[in-house]
Amino acid sequence: KANRKFHPDNTVISLPTGQKIGDGSLALIAGPCSVESEDQICEIAESVKRSGAMFLRGGAFKPRTSPYAFQGMKAEGLELLSKAKKKTGLPIVTEIMSIEHLPLFEDVDIIQVGARNMQNFELLRQLGKTRKPILLKRGLANTIEELLMSAEYIMAEGNEQVILCERGIRTYETMTRNTLDISAVPVIKKLSHLPVIVDPSHASGINWLIEPLAIAAAAIGADGLIIEVHNDPSHALCDGAQSITPVQFDALAAKVKKLSETVRAL
Numbered sequence: 001k002a003n004r005k006f007h008p009d010n011t012v013i014s015l016p017t018g019q020k021i022g023d024g025s026l027a028l029i030a031g032p033c034s035v036e037s038e039d040q041i042c043e044i045a046e047s048v049k050r051s052g053a054m055f056l057r058g059g060a061f062k063p064r065t066s067p068y069a070f071q072g073m074k075a076e077g078l079e080l081l082s083k084a085k086k087k088t089g090l091p092i093v094t095e096i097m098s099i100e101h102l103p104l105f106e107d108v109d110i111i112q113v114g115a116r117n118m119q120n121f122e123l124l125r126q127l128g129k130t131r132k133p134i135l136l137k138r139g140l141a142n143t144i145e146e147l148l149m150s151a152e153y154i155m156a157e158g159n160e161q162v163i164l165c166e167r168g169i170r171t172y173e174t175m176t177r178n179t180l181d182i183s184a185v186p187v188i189k190k191l192s193h194l195p196v197i198v199d200p201s202h203a204s205g206i207n208w209l210i211e212p213l214a215i216a217a218a219a220i221g222a223d224g225l226i227i228e229v230h231n232d233p234s235h236a237l238c239d240g241a242q243s244i245t246p247v248q249f250d251a252l253a254a255k256v257k258k259l260s261e262t263v264r265a266l
């Protein structure tokens with residue numbers, strides 16, 4: 001179902017509130033790695049909205065490497081995301097880790113499946129029974145074919161609203177957190193009609209690398225970007241080193257918007 005052979009036209013994800021992903025424009029999704037407080041999420045939401053973000057990201061259920069690290073605000077985090085959505089009108093993108101939590105996701109607009117759950121086939125199947133768009137991130141060490149097969153798990157259950165995300169893969173390189181597989185964007189677009197977005201934050205792990213990678217993604221034809229923005233990166237509870245400030249996001253957003261318009265006109 002994800003294969004372009006049987007579905008030549010690009011899939012466009014349309015929210016009831018009008019936002020689109022895959023329509024030829026560059027969709028900007030921005031916000032903190034994790035929701036930390038009402039002030040934090042609302043302040044970031046308002047600033048990224050002013051800079052042109054169309055969606056707010058923020059983790060409430062966090063898949064951390066260590067069980068002793070901050071695990072997210074969970075249900076309370078989802079409530080704070082709803083407050084930020086009410087204030088700004090920005091639709092919410094947030095990660096689900098267990099299908100048991102689905103009833104809490106009613107006000108969530110796009111449900112994210114994180115890299116670590118890309119092959120949690122039962123979770124994918126259950127999300128396939130929902131009617132919300134699913135943002136499926138590529139696994140840490142998964143091939144493009146495996147990513148597309150995971151999309152099939154969701155689509156086979158009837159939910160064809162899937163957005164794919166290249167977020168860097170594990171290689172022998174240690175200078176960056178992961179290695180952004182930039183060629184994944186045109187390769188996936190050749191094989192599939194689903195929209196493809198890029199996450200330069202998790203791909204690099206380094207704040208000053210976010211802008212050049214975002215520019216590369218916009219230039220190669222990505223349908224969107226998901227970027228971690230924090231109002232106080234040095235005190236972030238998660239992923240501060242790769243978080244950019246609202247001011248940095250504002251500059252980045254202006255550049256990638258202009259660039260994507262130029263690329264579209266080529």
Ligand code: PEP
Pocket residue numbers: 033059063113114115116137167199202
């Ligand atoms: C995230 O988006 O905060 C996240 C945990 O990403 P990934 O699953 O790509 O590591």
Ligand code: MN
Pocket residue numbers: 033034202228238239
């Ligand atoms: Mn993160």
